[in-house]
Amino acid sequence: MIEGKEYSNSIEDFFNFLSVDFDFTILEKKIRGNAFYDVKYQNNNLVISISYENIEDYLLVTIFILQDGNLPDYDDKTKTLHLSNLNKLVLNQVSKNDIIKNSKCFEHYKPQGELEIKLLKLAKELRLCLLNWSIIEK
Numbered sequence: 579m580i581e582g583k584e585y586s587n588s589i590e591d592f593f594n595f596l597s598v599d600f601d602f603t604i605l606e607k608k609i610r611g612n613a614f615y616d617v618k619y620q621n622n623n624l625v626i627s628i629s630y631e632n633i634e635d636y637l638l639v640t641i642f643i644l645q646d647g648n649l650p651d652y653d654d655k656t657k658t659l660h661l662s663n664l665n666k667l668v669l670n671q672v673s674k675n676d677i678i679k680n681s682k683c684f685e686h687y688k689p690q691g692e693l694e695i696k697l698l699k700l701a702k703e704l705r706l707c708l709l710n711w712s713i714i715e716k
Contacts, residue, residue: 580632580693582609588694589617589628592687592701596626600708625649626704630693637693639700641707661700664707664714671713672706680706 580588586607596602602619609615616629625642639661642649650657669677684702689695707714 585615592697
């Protein structure tokens with residue numbers, strides 16, 4: 579089982595591109611015992627939640643489109659988007675070259691363990707989606 583501080587450090591490392599490339603800042607970090615961890619990033623338009631349920635070994639990346647600076651209702655499917663669904667939209671419309679270029683941004687990472695491998699995969703997917711946000715906004 580991973581500890582909350584270790585999870586938070588891994589998120590800050592693998593998702594550093596959010597700050598560097600997309601002007602996100604860390605909004606909050608939640609650690610609930612050893613069962614649930616969540617790191618949220620925010621920029622002017624979006625909040626991105628990267629949460630992990632330790633006991634279930636379940637990762638979830640959720641993108642919230644802010645409405646007048648406020649979070650939408652979680653049930654609002656037009657403003658609360660899950661990375662797994664966005665991948666289906668974006669991957670069908672980007673070129674293989676775009677995917678390769680995106681992957682090169684993560685070449686220096688050497689994930690340690692199964693969770694870090696999953697986090698790296700999600701980071702690559704999220705970055706590709708954000709780079710192609712115009713596809714999502716349609």
